[in-house]
Structures are given as structure tokens and as C-alpha cells.
Amino acid sequence: MKILVTGGTGYIGSHTVVELQQAGYEVVVVDNLINSEKSVIDSIGKITGIAPDFEEIDLSDPAMTDKLFENHPDIKAVIHFAALKAVGDSVKRPLEYYRNNIFSLVNLLEAMKRYDIKHFVFSSSCTVYGQADELPVKESTPRKDAESPYGNTKKIAEDILENVVRTGSLQCIALRYFNPIGAHPSAVIGELPIGVPDNLVPYITQTAIGIRKKLMVFGNDYSTKDGTPIRDYIHVLDLAQAHVVALKRMLENKQRSPWEIFNLGTGNGFTVLEVINSFEKVSGQKLNYEIVERRAGDIEKVWADTEYANRELGWKAVRDLDEMMRSAWDWELAMKERNK
Numbered sequence: 174m175k176i177l178v179t180g181g182t183g184y185i186g187s188h189t190v191v192e193l194q195q196a197g198y199e200v201v202v203v204d205n206l207i208n209s210e211k212s213v214i215d216s217i218g219k220i221t222g223i224a225p226d227f228e229e230i231d232l233s234d235p236a237m238t239d240k241l242f243e244n245h246p247d248i249k250a251v252i253h254f255a256a257l258k259a260v261g262d263s264v265k266r267p268l269e270y271y272r273n274n275i276f277s278l279v280n281l282l283e284a285m286k287r288y289d290i291k292h293f294v295f296s297s298s299c300t301v302y303g304q305a306d307e308l309p310v311k312e313s314t315p316r317k318d319a320e321s322p323y324g325n326t327k328k329i330a331e332d333i334l335e336n337v338v339r340t341g342s343l344q345c346i347a348l349r350y351f352n353p354i355g356a357h358p359s360a361v362i363g364e365l366p367i368g369v370p371d372n373l374v375p376y377i378t379q380t381a382i383g384i385r386k387k388l389m390v391f392g393n394d395y396s397t398k399d400g401t402p403i404r405d406y407i408h409v410l411d412l413a414q415a416h417v418v419a420l421k422r423m424l425e426n427k428q429r430s431p432w433e434i435f436n437l438g439t440g441n442g443f444t445v446l447e448v449i450n451s452f453e454k455v456s457g458q459k460l461n462y463e464i465v466e467r468r469a470g471d472i473e474k475v476w477a478d479t480e481y482a483n484r485e486l487g488w489k490a491v492r493d494l495d496e497m498m499r500s501a502w503d504w505e506l507a508m509k510e511r512n513k
């Protein structure tokens with residue numbers, strides 16, 4: 174069965190393509206390579222033995238998006254990762270984020286309607302909860318006003334999808350990711366941040382390998398055990414596997430309703446200092462870091478209530494923080510080897 178994976182050369186997309194192929198699906202990847210490299214297609218092929226079909230297309234272009242479906246009339250479902258995702262950048266360039274993330278979604282949904290494709294898995298984010306009043310957050314926890322244009326694109330996208338599902342032409346599962354980190358155990362694919370990373374873990378590994386001088390820890394005066402913010406870090410492989418489960422649930426008509434939302438986290442929160450400690454333990458490296466001012470827009474703490482996703486999907490994140498950090502470090506080392 175042929176599945177379209179948008180953003181499939183990106184970080185989470187590439188890991189999901191591997192899992193889909195290993196579960197027996199045929200995959201077509203579409204990506205405009207704005208935040209990834211075409212070589213990822215070969216890397217996927219190295220792991221699975223099959224390089225997926227690849228189409229270099231900008232999904233914010235409606236004609237190109239339509240053509241994609243014309244070229245692949247046998248697509249049965251779409252997993253939609255393609256989006257711009259840098260929170261700070263979105264504050265500076267909101268229109269680019271709305272154009273890219275919202276137009277791409279609308280173009281895809283219009284084309285799917287024309288070609289009568291009914292199944293859609295969407296990458297949402299725990300950012301829609303903001304700083305929730307109660308922790309852990311459940312799927313039913315009210316969403317808050319978005320803290321950034323990026324976050325708002327996720328909220329708006331969820332609303333668009335819910336509206337379209339109501340018309341009866343679409344079935345959708347929105348997956349709200351917590352903080353995906355780590356890399357494939359083969360160290361053949363992983364996160365490839367372009368420029369200076371915004372996110373904690375690539376910043377840690379790049380500092381340890383000598384690309385960055387020092388990690389800035391953004392604030393230690395939060396109301397948490399060591400004063401640094403808490404997040405629910407989840408191994409990208411656990412996350413990727415949840416997509417295969419969600420897809421099967423839809424294709425086998427096991428959804429409770431045609432519009433479903435699931436939290437994808439581990440249910441455990443870790444502080445920034447705990448993440449650093451785990452990294453130092455598994456890598457044997459001493460990390461150069463300094464506590465600095467809080468980062469604007471950061472929330473204090475969030476972690477997932479995973480009970481509903483675990484029960485309904487029959488899926489559970491199984492990899493712990495040390496395994497996440499070890500795989501992230503192995504990936505950084507592998508990239509260094511490759512770039513020699």
C-alpha cells in the first residue's frame with residue numbers, strides 16, 4: 174500500500190519512513206528540501222534496503238501539489254510532516270510560516286479531496302497546550318493562545334482538519350508531539366539542524382563535539398526541582414513507530430471517531446540539568462555550559478498524560494532518556510566521521 178510522507182527527508186519524517194517501509198508499506202516522499210538534504214533518501218535506503226520514491230515539490234504551490242497526486246494515483250494515505258518549525262524564526266517571519274504551513278495543508282487537503290484520498294495523519298505539537306494549568310496534560314486539556322506564529326499554525330491546522338473531517342470527506346489523526354530527540358540506532362539518519370540549533374539536544378551534542386563553544390542554559394529560577402524547565406523528551410524512534418500504529422488504526426477503520434488526537438510523550442518530565450547529566454553519563458564527555466537569562470516564550474514545565482494514547486493505540490514509548498542521549502551522541506560522532 175502506497176503512503177505519501179510529506180517532509181519525509183526531515184528529522185521525524187525520515188525515521189517514520191524507515192518504520193513504514195519496515196512494516197511493509199510503499200512510501201513516496203515529498204519535500205522541498207528547505208530544511209533537509211536529498212541524501213537522506215539514500216540513507217533511508219541504506220537502512221531498509223529500499224530507497225523510497227522522492228518528489229522535490231513545494232507543497233505551498235497548489236499546481237505542483239495536484240501534479241504529485243496525478244503522478245501517484247495509488248496513494249492511499251498521507252502523513253503530513255512538512256512545515257517550518259523554528260519558534261523564534263516564526264516570530265520574525267510570521268507570514269512565511271502562515272503561507273508555508275497553512276497553504277501546504279490546504280493544498281494537500283484539496284488535492285486529496287479531488288483524488289478521493291481519505292486518510293491523514295498530522296504532526297501537531299504540545300505547544301498547543303501552552304503553560305497548562307494542570308499537569309500532566311491530557312488530550313482534553315484546553316488549548317491556550319499560541320505563544321508564537323509557529324504554534325498558531327499548529328492550532329489553526331488542527332481547526333482546519335476538524336472542520337474538514339466534519340464534512341465527511343476525511344479521517345484524521347492529529348499527533349501532538351512532546352520533545353522528540355535522539356536518532357536512529359544505526360546512526361545513519363538523525364537530526365540535521367541547518368545553522369545554529371535552537372533545540373537543546375543538538376546544541377548539547379554540537380557543543381560536546383566542538384562545533385559550539387558553550388551551551389547556554391536558559392534560566393535556573395523556575396519553580397522546578399533544580400530551577401531549570403521541565404519537558405517530556407521522547408525518542409524519535411518511539412515517535413516514528415506511533416505513526417505506523419496510527420496509520421494502521423485509520424486504515425483498519427478502528428478509529429473511535431474520524432477526528433482523533435493523541436499525545437505522544439513518555440509521561441516523564443526531565444529538567445535541562447537532568448538532560449545534561451544524562452548526556453555526560455552516557456558520552457563520558459564533560460559539557461561546557463553556563464546558566465544565563467530565561468529565553469523569552471519558554472514555558473516552565475510540561476509533560477504528557479499518556480494513558481489515553483497508550484490504551485487506545487496499544488503503543489507506549491519504551492526508550493529512556495539515557496538511550497535518547499546515547500543515540501544523539503552516536504549520530505553526532507557519525508556526522509563528524511562522515512564530514513572528515
Ligand code: NAD
Pocket residue numbers: 179180181182183184185186203204205206207208209230231232233253254255256257258273277296297298299350351352353
Ligand atoms: P524538519 O524541519 O526536520 O522536517 C520538516 C521537513 O518539511 C523538512 O525536510 C522541510 O524541508 C520540509 N518542508 C517544509 N516546508 C515544506 C513545503 N512547503 N513543501 C515541502 N516540504 C516542506 O522538522 P521535524 O522536526 O522533522 O518536524 C516534522 C513535523 O513535526 C513538523 O510539522 C513540525 O512542526 C512537527 N513537530 C516537530 C517537533 C520537534 O521538536 N521536532 C515538535 C512538535 C511538532
Ligand code: UD1
Pocket residue numbers: 258259260298299300320324352371372373374376388389390391392401402403404445468470471472
Ligand atoms: C520548542 C517548542 C515546540 C517545538 C519545538 C521544536 C515551545 C513551548 N515549544 O520546544 O513547540 O515543536 O521547540 O522546535 O515553544 N534550552 C536551553 N538552551 C538551549 C536550548 C534549549 O537551556 O540552547 C532549554 C529550553 O529553555 C527548554 C529546553 O531546553 O527548557 C528544551 O528546549 P527546546 O529543545 O528548544 O524545545 P522547546 O522549547 O521545549
